[in-house]
Amino acid sequence: DQQVKQNSPSLSVQEGRISILNCDYTNSMFDYFLWYKKYPAEGPTFLISISSIKDKNEDGRFTVFLNKSAKHLSLHIVPSQPGDSAVYFCAASAMNNNDMRFGAGTRLTVKP
Amino acid sequence: DAGVTQSPTHLIKTRGQQVTLRCSPKSGHDTVSWYQQALGQGPQFIFQYYEEEERQRGNFPDRFSGHQFPNYSSELNVNALLLGDSALYLCASSLGLAGEDTQYFGPGTRLTVL
Numbered sequence: 028d029q030q031v032k033q034n035s036p037s038l039s040v041q042e043g044r045i046s047i048l049n050c051d052y053t054n055s056m057f058d059y060f061l062w063y064k065k066y067p068a069e070g071p072t073f074l075i076s077i078s079s080i081k082d083k084n085e086d087g088r089f090t091v092f093l094n095k096s097a098k099h100l101s102l103h104i105v106p107s108q109p110g111d112s113a114v115y116f117c118a119a120s121a122m123n124n125n126d127m128r129f130g131a132g133t134r135l136t137v138k139p
Numbered sequence: 140d141a142g143v144t145q146s147p148t149h150l151i152k153t154r155g156q157q158v159t160l161r162c163s164p165k166s167g168h169d170t171v172s173w174y175q176q177a178l179g180q181g182p183q184f185i186f187q188y189y190e191e192e193e194r195q196r197g198n199f200p201d202r203f204s205g206h207q208f209p210n211y212s213s214e215l216n217v218n219a220l221l222l223g224d225s226a227l228y229l230c231a232s233s234l235g236l237a238g239e240d241t242q243y244f245g246p247g248t249r250l251t252v253l
Contacts, residue, residue, distance in 0.1 A: 031181070063244075070143065070229055070244030071182070116181050125172065125195050127242070129181030 030054045031119050033130035041138055046104040048133050050117030053098065057119040057128075062091060062102045065114045065132070074115075075102070107137045141166055143232050143245035151251045152220050160215045160248045164232030171213040172242060173205060174229040182229055188213050189235075217250075225252045 032051045040046045048062075058079035063071035077084040077091045077100070084091050090103045104111055117130040144163045152158050164171050170189045174182035184197035188207035207213045211232075217224055227249050231242035 033181075061241075068246065070231075070246050073241045073243070076241070118181075125170075125187045126184045126197055127172075128184070129174075131179065131181050 031128045031130040033117055033133050035133050037134045039136045040107050043106045046107045048102040048115050050100050050130055052119050056121040058122050059120050060100050061118045063116045109137050109139050112137050143243050145230050145245040145248050149249045153253050154220055156220050157218045160228050162213045162230030164211050165243045168232035168234050169211050170233045172231045173215045176227040220252045222252050
């Protein structure tokens with residue numbers, strides 16, 4: 028059962044523009060959400076997270092938005108840079124439950 | 140500050156064999172989780188070790204077992220390998236059991252079963 032879904036396998040944007048990566052989840056028990064970035068031959072690297080008590084969390088060029096009623100979250104990257112080109116994974120977990128569920132990932136390509 | 144390390148990098152086995160993968164957590168971390176990432180998929184949680192005990196397990200058969208040592212390093216063992224076990228195996232470490240602790244991932248071990 029795929030409880031976390033990233034429906035766009037790939038996304039291509041121009042350098043300097045905004046990148047928006049989307050993620051949907053089905054389990055209403057999830058209360059903590061994370062985004063990881065993965066370069067080839069490396070493990071996923073933590074990028075940003077958000078707790079269900081918030082609807083927005085910002086860290087520099089990265090902002091995550093959470094819409095609990097729609098069970099949807101998104102990652103905004105502004106401005107996008109070529110070094111942001113990677114696979115981005117959305118992940119979710121429930122309080123005190125370490126079975127973190129990942130989406131299938133979205134490959135972001137930022138063109139110079 | 141050493142991050143999460145895994146060995147070996149790559150491994151080729153045949154069906155029915157057994158394999159052991161190793162993980163050293165990030166310095167200061169005491170909790171190790173293992174994930175399986177099939178091609179084109181996100182990582183899938185296998186299990187988590189804390190204080191040398193398996194604390195939580197995902198939907199994986201008993202062929203998948205693990206161990207955590209007093210120095211917090213961990214092993215993942217897979218018995219009776221199947222072709223479908225071919226995947227990237229990721230180890231992640233964190234501090235404590237709280238689900239919100241950020242997990243740091245190693246580069247993974249690429250297992251190919253022929």
